[in-house]
Amino acid sequence: MTRLVRDTMELRRYIRMLRKNAISIGFVPTMGALHEGHRSLMRRSFKENDRTIVSVYVNPLQFGPGEDFERYPRDMEKDFTACRAEKADVVFAPPVAQMNPPGRTTTVQVAGVSDDYEGAVRPGHFTGVATIVATLLNLVQPDRAYFGQKDYQQSVVIRRMVRDLAIPVDVVICPIIRDPDGLAMSSRNVYLTPEDRKEALRLPAALIRAEQHVLRGETNCDRLRKLMRAAMRSKRADVRVDYADVVHPETMVPLGSVEGHAVLLAVYRVGKTRLLDNRVVAPPGTAAWVG
Amino acid sequence: MTRLVRDTMELRRYIRMLRKNAISIGFVPTMGALHEGHRSLMRRSFKENDRTIVSVYVNPLQFGPGEDFERYPRDMEKDFTACRAEKADVVFAPPVAQMNPPGRTTTVQVAGVSDDYEGAVRPGHFTGVATIVATLLNLVQPDRAYFGQKDYQQSVVIRRMVRDLAIPVDVVICPIIRDPDGLAMSSRNVYLTPEDRKEALRLPAALIRAEQHVLRGETNCDRLRKLMRAAMRSKRADVRVDYADVVHPETMVPLGSVEGHAVLLAVYRVGKTRLLDNRVVAPPGTAAWVG
Numbered sequence: 001m002t003r004l005v006r007d008t009m010e011l012r013r014y015i016r017m018l019r020k021n022a023i024s025i026g027f028v029p030t031m032g033a034l035h036e037g038h039r040s041l042m043r044r045s046f047k048e049n050d051r052t053i054v055s056v057y058v059n060p061l062q063f064g065p066g067e068d069f070e071r072y073p074r075d076m077e078k079d080f081t082a083c084r085a086e087k088a089d090v091v092f093a094p095p096v097a098q099m100n101p102p103g104r105t106t107t108v109q110v111a112g113v114s115d116d117y118e119g120a121v122r123p124g125h126f127t128g129v130a131t132i133v134a135t136l137l138n139l140v141q142p143d144r145a146y147f148g149q150k151d152y153q154q155s156v157v158i159r160r161m162v163r164d165l166a167i168p169v170d171v172v173i174c175p176i177i178r179d180p181d182g183l184a185m186s187s188r189n190v191y192l193t194p195e196d197r198k199e200a201l202r203l204p205a206a207l208i209r210a211e212q213h214v215l216r217g218e219t220n221c222d223r224l225r226k227l228m229r230a231a232m233r234s235k236r237a238d239v240r241v242d243y244a245d246v247v248h249p250e251t252m253v254p255l256g257s258v259e260g261h262a263v264l265l266a267v268y269r270v271g272k273t274r275l276l277d278n279r280v281v282a283p284p285g286t287a288a289w290v291g
Numbered sequence: 292m293t294r295l296v297r298d299t300m301e302l303r304r305y306i307r308m309l310r311k312n313a314i315s316i317g318f319v320p321t322m323g324a325l326h327e328g329h330r331s332l333m334r335r336s337f338k339e340n341d342r343t344i345v346s347v348y349v350n351p352l353q354f355g356p357g358e359d360f361e362r363y364p365r366d367m368e369k370d371f372t373a374c375r376a377e378k379a380d381v382v383f384a385p386p387v388a389q390m391n392p393p394g395r396t397t398t399v400q401v402a403g404v405s406d407d408y409e410g411a412v413r414p415g416h417f418t419g420v421a422t423i424v425a426t427l428l429n430l431v432q433p434d435r436a437y438f439g440q441k442d443y444q445q446s447v448v449i450r451r452m453v454r455d456l457a458i459p460v461d462v463v464i465c466p467i468i469r470d471p472d473g474l475a476m477s478s479r480n481v482y483l484t485p486e487d488r489k490e491a492l493r494l495p496a497a498l499i500r501a502e503q504h505v506l507r508g509e510t511n512c513d514r515l516r517k518l519m520r521a522a523m524r525s526k527r528a529d530v531r532v533d534y535a536d537v538v539h540p541e542t543m544v545p546l547g548s549v550e551g552h553a554v555l556l557a558v559y560r561v562g563k564t565r566l567l568d569n570r571v572v573a574p575p576g577t578a579a580w581v582g
Contacts, residue, residue, distance in 0.1 A: 008457065022311055105403040106421070106455035111396040130397075131456075138457040164397035165422075166299065166429040 002084040005092050008099075008139060014090065015141050023050045027142035027169075029133060032056040032093075033073040033187035034082045037177040041146040042086045044174055053140050054083050055092040060100060062128030073190055092140070099135065108134045110157045110164070113252045117243060117265065118153050118276075126157045133158055137167055144170045148177075150184050152263055152278040156252055176277070178204065184277045191273040199239050200275055203268040206231035206244070207279045210264050214281045219258045221246040232268055242267035242274060249280060249289070258282070261289045293375040296383050299390075299430060305381065306432050314341045318433035318460075320424060323347040323384075324364040324478035325373045328468040332437040333377045335465055344431050345374050346383040351391060353419030364481055383431070390426065399425045401448045401455070404543045408534060408556065409444050409567075417448045424449055428458055435461045439468075441475050443554055443569040447543055467568070469495065475568045482564040490530050491566055494559040497522035497535070498570045501555050505572045510549045512537040523559055533558035533565060540571060540580070549573070552580045 005011050018025055026045030030038050038054075045052040056079050063069035076093060083091045107127050114126035137145060147155050155173045162171050176184045182204040183189065183197070192200060206228045213227060228244040244266040246255050255262050264279045280289050296302050309316055317336030321329050329345075336343040347370050354360035367384060374382045398418050405417035428436060438446050446464045453462050467475045473495040474480065474488065483491060497519045504518060519535040535557040537546050546553050555570045571580050 012459070019310070020313055104455045106399065106401045106452050108456070109398050109400060111398070113396065135455070135457045138459060141459060161397045164395045164426070165399070166426045168303070168429060168432060 002080070002088050003090050004080060005090055006094060008094055011090075011092055011094075011139055015139070018051060019141065025049055025140065025142040025144075026052045027137070027140045027145040028052065028054045028088075029136050029145065029147070030054060030056055030079075031058045031072065031187065032079045033075065033190070034079045035177075035185045035187065037148050037150065037185040039082065039086055040177050041148060041174050042083070042088055044172065045144065045146050046087070048144055048172075049142075051089040053090040053092055053142065054088045055094075055136055055140070056080075057092075057094055057099060057132070057136075059128060059132040060096060061132055062125050064122050064124060067122070068188075073187055099132065107131045108161060108165075110161050113153070113156050113160050116252060117245070117247075117267070118151075121242060121267070121274075126154070129154055130157060130161050134161065134165070134167070137162075137169055142169055144172050146172045146174055149173050149278065149280075150176045150186065150276060152265060152276075153252060156250065159250075182208075184275070186275065188273055188275070192270065196270045196273065199234055199236060199270045200268065200273075202232045202234065203266060203275055203277045207264050207266060207277055210246075211279050211281045214258055214262075215284055217284070219283060221255050221257060221262075224258070224264070228264065228266055232266070239268070239270050242269050260286060293371070293379050294381050295371060296381055297385060299385055302381075302383055302385075302430055306430070309342060310432060316340055316431065316433040316435075317343045318428070318431045318436045319343065319345045319379075320427050320436065320438070321345060321347055321370075322349045322363065322478065323370045324366065324481070325370045326468075326476045326478065326480075328439050328441065328476040330373065330377055331468050332439060332465050333374070333379055335463065336435065336437050337378070339435055339463075340433075342380040344381040344383055344433065345379045346385075346427055346431070347371075348383075348385055348390060348423070348427075350419060350423040351387060352423055353416050355413050355415060358413070359479075364478055390423065398422045399452060399456075401452050404444070404447045404451050407543060408536070408538075408558070409442075412533060412558070412565075417445070420445055421448060421452050425452065425456070425458070428453075428460055433460055435463050437463045437465055440464050440569070440571075441467045441477065441567060443556060443567075444543060447541065450541075473499075475566070477566065479564055479566070483561065487561045487564065490525055490527060490561045491559065491564075493523045493525065494557060494566055494568045498555050498557060498568055501537075502570050502572045505549055505553075506575055508575065510574060512546045512548060512553075515549070515555070519555065519557060523557070529560075529562050531560050533560050551577060 026049030028041045108130040109127050119126050159171050210224045210228050232241050247263050249261050249263050261282045268275045317340030319332045399421040400418050401421050410417050450462050501515045501519050523532050538554050540552050540554050552573045559566045
């Protein structure tokens with residue numbers, strides 16, 4: 001039986017009961033509009049924990065002015081049905097009034113890794129993410145929390161925050177789940193028209209192409225950047241590359257040369273929709289990436 | 292047996308064992324140089340918890356450039372002896388390299404209540420406090436954490452942070468402990484010469500005098516401010532009032548009139564030493580202040 005909890009005090013009581021009985025907790029924080037990517041996080045959590053809590057909360061703090069907070073896809077009934085189908089134990093869907101009450105003035109800021117890429121395009125975004133994730137982790141007190149690699153920079157920000165503030169949780173980053181056509185799953189893909197979608201496919205294709213060059217021995221990051229940009233060139237004026245870079249997997253610093261693990265990181269803008277994708281790559285013969 | 296723990300991983304293991312056995316934890320965070328005020332926090336914690344952990348850590352993040360980080364009184368042996376005399380269970384004294392490693396970039400900022408008073412005189416101070424207290428709370432995972440009312444604004448900042456980030460801990464603010472002459476105990480009192488100390492006594496005297504006026508029906512805060520400043524006037528050029536105000540106990544906003552509970556808040560500078568003191572007051576007949 002999947003239980004819907006809206007009240008933070010009710011969640012606290014439930015968590016206290018679990019903690020008292022040494023029942024392990026897995027946590028999947030989401031903004032709803034659940035897709036196969038979220039489901040893969042739940043399944044990983046089921047394997048590794050006694051109980052799994054999925055939060056569904058569209059966090060206003062991480063949206064900037066003029067962004068899609070209002071139109072962000074919301075369908076609580078559908079999301080709850082998806083969690084029930086997966087047999088999640090609890091869906092935690094708190095009201096904004098409880099998570100972000102008036103008079104709330106505390107923020108968590110993760111300098112450095114938050115500054116560029118999404119942080120530059122969306123000022124304040126990662127402070128909003130870090131603040132709400134810290135709050136949710138304090139409420140849910142999970143043993144493990146699951147995030148998708150699709151939002152790569154977010155995963156770096158959260159891991160850095162958890163380490164710096166010694167938050168007692170294991171952060172687990174799970175592989176990107178893709179549609180059969182190769183596009184990384186995202187709640188925002190619903191914004192795409194069929195024509196947009198065809199354009200969008202250049203993004204995963206460009207990353208695969210760059211990865212193939214790395215696997216064939218290319219180490220020069222400037223050449224990889226050019227290659228990705230060339231592969232994403234479009235005739236449409238409203239389709240463009242926000243960024244396409246090769247960065248260090250933990251510091252997000254742009255690399256000159258691929259020596260060990262590196263992240264191919266790109267954002268492709270198709271109409272009004274920004275699509276994020278990435279691939280962790282390494283020269284042939286490098287030991288596996290453990291995240 | 293009081294146990295000295297320096298390593299954060301060793302502390303984590305100990306906490307995990309306590310948590311697994313549902314043993315309640317009281318936490319007294321300190322910067323060492325322990326005095327009777329700290330001891331009163333420990334005694335309160337002993338009463339309310341199965342185990343008490345005292346941290347001794349001089350947090351560089353909360354000192355500004357030119358402040359007394361280097362000369363801040365440190366005597367680990369004496370502090371450990373004091374904790375042992377009180378029968379604290381654990382003294383947690385981590386090295387700076389573990390609490391504040393290079394590459395640490397996360398901060399916790401509590402806007403509003405941090406901005407004025409100590410926050411204005413010491414820019415960044417409360418971000419340093421909030422960041423390290425959040426980190427310590429995540430490491431120790433206490434049921435209750437004990438702070439002295441002497442650092443009034445700090446107690447407001449910490450309570451706000453704990454509420455906003457939903458940190459699962461009860462924050463307990465304990466009364467100011469004073470020397471027989473009336474001066475609030477502080478590790479920095481050791482900086483005072485006997486002559487300084489005579490000057491310093493004007494601070495608690497001014498607060499008592501203002502309180503007496505409130506108890507006799509004075510509600511006008513401007514008159515209370517003038518009264519405090521007048522009571523602290525000195526002939527010495529290096530003795531001065533940094534601030535003397537009447538503020539709201541939760542928002543730190545200056546009040547026009549004492550209607551309910553209010554905080555008389557003052558900092559007196561004697562030579563190079565800044566002395567903090569405060570009193571929570573209320574008009575006659577007001578219900579007790581519960582903090």
